[in-house]
Amino acid sequence: MFALKLIFKNAFRHKFRTLLTIGSIVIALVAFGLLRTVVSAWYAGVAASSATRLVTRNAVSLAFTLPLAYKDKIRQTDGVTDVSYGSWFGGIYINEKNFFANFAVEPGSYLRLYPEYVIAPEEKEAFLRDRHGAVAGIKLARRFGWKTGDLVTLKGTVFPVNLDFVIRAIYTGRDKNTDESQFFFHWSYLDEAVKKVAPDRAGQVGFFMEGISDPLLAPRVSANIDRMFKNSLAETITETEKSFQLSFISMTEALLDVIQIVSFVVIAIIMAVTANTMSMTVRERTGEYSILKTLGFGGWRIAGLIAGESLVIVMIGCALGIAFTYPAASVFKSQLGAYFPVFNIDRRLFILDAAASALVGLVAAVFPAWKAMKLSIAEGLRRIG
Amino acid sequence: MEPIVRIRGLGKSYWRGNQPVKVLEDITFDIAQGEFLALMGPSGSGKTTLLNLIAGIDRVDSGTVTIGGVDITALSENELTGWRAMNVGFIFQFYNLIPVLTALENVELPLLLTGLSKKERLEHARAVLKLVGLEDRMDHYPGQLSGGQQQRVAIARAVVTDPVILVADEPTGDLDRAAAEDVLTLMENLNGQLGKTIIMVTHDPRAASRAHVLRTLEKGVLT
Numbered sequence: 001m002f003a004l005k006l007i008f009k010n011a012f013r014h015k016f017r018t019l020l021t022i023g024s025i026v027i028a029l030v031a032f033g034l035l036r037t038v039v040s041a042w043y044a045g046v047a048a049s050s051a052t053r054l055v056t057r058n059a060v061s062l063a064f065t066l067p068l069a070y071k072d073k074i075r076q077t078d079g080v081t082d083v084s085y086g087s088w089f090g091g092i093y094i095n096e097k098n099f100f101a102n103f104a105v106e107p108g109s110y111l112r113l114y115p116e117y118v119i120a121p122e123e124k125e126a127f128l129r130d131r132h133g134a135v136a137g138i139k140l141a142r143r144f145g146w147k148t149g150d151l152v153t154l155k156g157t158v159f160p161v162n163l164d165f166v167i168r169a170i171y172t173g174r175d176k177n178t179d180e181s182q183f184f185f186h187w188s189y190l191d192e193a194v195k196k197v198a199p200d201r202a203g204q205v206g207f208f209m210e211g212i213s214d215p216l217l218a219p220r221v222s223a224n225i226d227r228m229f230k231n232s233l234a235e236t237i238t239e240t241e242k243s244f245q246l247s248f249i250s251m252t253e254a255l256l257d258v259i260q261i262v263s264f265v266v267i268a269i270i271m272a273v274t275a276n277t278m279s280m281t282v283r284e285r286t287g288e289y290s291i292l293k294t295l296g297f298g299g300w301r302i303a304g305l306i307a308g309e310s311l312v313i314v315m316i317g318c319a320l321g322i323a324f325t326y327p328a329a330s331v332f333k334s335q336l337g338a339y340f341p342v343f344n345i346d347r348r349l350f351i352l353d354a355a356a357s358a359l360v361g362l363v364a365a366v367f368p369a370w371k372a373m374k375l376s377i378a379e380g381l382r383r384i385g
Numbered sequence: 386m387e388p389i390v391r392i393r394g395l396g397k398s399y400w401r402g403n404q405p406v407k408v409l410e411d412i413t414f415d416i417a418q419g420e421f422l423a424l425m426g427p428s429g430s431g432k433t434t435l436l437n438l439i440a441g442i443d444r445v446d447s448g449t450v451t452i453g454g455v456d457i458t459a460l461s462e463n464e465l466t467g468w469r470a471m472n473v474g475f476i477f478q479f480y481n482l483i484p485v486l487t488a489l490e491n492v493e494l495p496l497l498l499t500g501l502s503k504k505e506r507l508e509h510a511r512a513v514l515k516l517v518g519l520e521d522r523m524d525h526y527p528g529q530l531s532g533g534q535q536q537r538v539a540i541a542r543a544v545v546t547d548p549v550i551l552v553a554d555e556p557t558g559d560l561d562r563a564a565a566e567d568v569l570t571l572m573e574n575l576n577g578q579l580g581k582t583i584i585m586v587t588h589d590p591r592a593a594s595r596a597h598v599l600r601t602l603e604k605g606v607l608t
């Protein structure tokens with residue numbers, strides 16, 4: 001108790017210095033938290049993807065299409081329970097800054113395959129009935145203030161057509177990591193429009209989505225589908241939705257690595273800041289530590305006082321850092337939500353914060369504590385006079 | 386009666402670069418139980434060095450220092466640390482109190498190394514502060530006390546563990562006349578009434594006159 005009191009009093013002897021140190025720890029931990037959340041947000045699409053869904057695309061690349069005619073053949077493959085298809089539309093709403101994901105799908109089968117998009121029955125009905133209807137996620141609708149019945153025009157980028165839609169339904173996510181900022185509409189509407197201006201591009205789809213009866217069948221079903229189209233004009237690659245998502249992410253993998261590294265660099269920086277504070281502190285208190293030694297306090301006790309003080313400072317910073325991570329994340333989300341449809345702080349982050357902080361506190365104390373331990377009393381006392 | 390401090394053939398040098406500088410040479414003397422000894426001598430003569438060696442905060446190069454029957458030159462660093470806590474009370478020129486602790490807490494500090502309970506520690510510390518006349522200043526921080534009062538707290542801290550010897554390095558060196566007299570009277574009482582053995586280094590002849598025995602150190606030789 002006495003030692004704890006002494007540690008706390010010592011920690012706040014130089015209030016300004018201690019507050020600056022705590023401040024830098026708080027900033028660093030908030031940055032650390034945001035960076036780590038960015039990484040997991042990036043992977044959230046993967047986490048949300050289902051193991052019972054496969055995606056078939058052109059073997060050459062995503063930029064190439066597949067004939068719609070493949071659908072029936074795929075449907076007949078053993079283990080396939082449902083097939084849907086779609087194309088990435090990549091339309092722009094008013095201007096490029098309003099980026100969001102939008103694509104054309106076969107609506108009935110798509111909604112069957114994606115039960116995590118929850119839509120009120122009457123809205124679903126209205127969407128299926130209206131070929132110019134579209135569905136928006138609740139987050140997207142909020143972002144632009146859309147309600148059902150609103151008119152929305154998307155300028156084509158991949159396709160040379162502009163499409164006018166009526167918002168017929170707004171979905172919410174069934175799970176926490178369901179993306180609530182998607183926009184999708186009837187593939188047939190797109191195809192019809194494309195037929196008028198670029199007839200050779202009609203009847204083509206970007207990808208097929210298959211539901212399978214058992215996740216364990218995924219490798220066999222994929223292989224069977226791809227075998228069917230071997231040596232045809234458009235060969236296919238079929239993979240689980242997870243690996244499909246991952247292949248998107250792998251493009252940015254290097255960037256994610258950089259973010260991961262930077263997040264740990266941030267920790268290294270607070271280690272340096274704290275170590276600096278602690279060595280300044282210990283240098284100033286050389287005389288006092290000599291007195292304690294004179295009175296019979298052993299080197300380890302003094303090391304304990306120093307490590308304790310370092311931990312107190314760092315852990316206060318850690319607690320505040322954790323407290324500020326939520327507001328910081330919500331600011332981040334409001335600014336960049338379009339790029340990170342799912343931006344949730346993982347509670348495990350705080351365990352990582354606490355562990356990293358404890359490590360920082362101890363490591364920062366090692367050198368100063370060692371110096372204080374080996375300090376000769378006679379030398380230390382001489383410095384007071 | 387067996388002397389409480391027995392010093393035999395004590396030698397100590399410091400290294401200046403790779404040149405050894407002899408500070409103390411072949412010092413042999415005894416201090417009797419209950420003695421109040423003043424050690425004088427010009428600056429740089431080795432008084433502080435000798436005191437540190439007796440108190441076990443520095444190491445001899447040669448010779449032995451036996452205190453209360455224990456040859457402290459034969460103790461390991463850890464044993465010596467533990468020995469100091471139980472056997473020596475220190476009084477310094479600059480009081481050397483811990484500034485973030487109150488007078489009471491400063492006096493309680495050395496008792497943390499004993500097996501006493503919190504209650505017992507506080508009882509002891511209060512009693513000793515009363516002894517030095519500071520019962521109404523217990524909750525003051527060192528910064529709120531005068532030099533003389535701080536030195537009295539330091540004396541309380543030195544005696545609270547009931548050590549075998551008290552060592553004081555120029556205890557009045559930083560005090561004005563009146564405060565110095567108070568401190569010396571207090572030390573005299575500790576010696577006279579409680580029978581504490583005191584070894585005091587001083588430059589001040591008036592302080593030295595309060596002691597029973599006067600030794601002078603000159604160029605490393607005791608006379």
Ligand SMILES: Nc1ncnc2c1ncn2[C@@H]1O[C@H](COP(=O)(O)OP(=O)(O)OP(=O)(O)O)[C@@H](O)[C@H]1O
Binds near residue numbers: 400401427428429
């Ligand atoms: N750590 C050290 N390294 C080198 N020389 C030292 C060291 N400590 C003390 N000395 C030298 O030893 C000699 C004696 O020092 P000491 O402090 O014991 O003198 P003193 O009698 O206490 O002097 P003062 O009255 O000024 O306090 C001095 O010449 C001093 O410079």
Ligand SMILES: [Mg+2]
Binds near residue numbers: 433434554
């Ligand atoms: Mg001296």
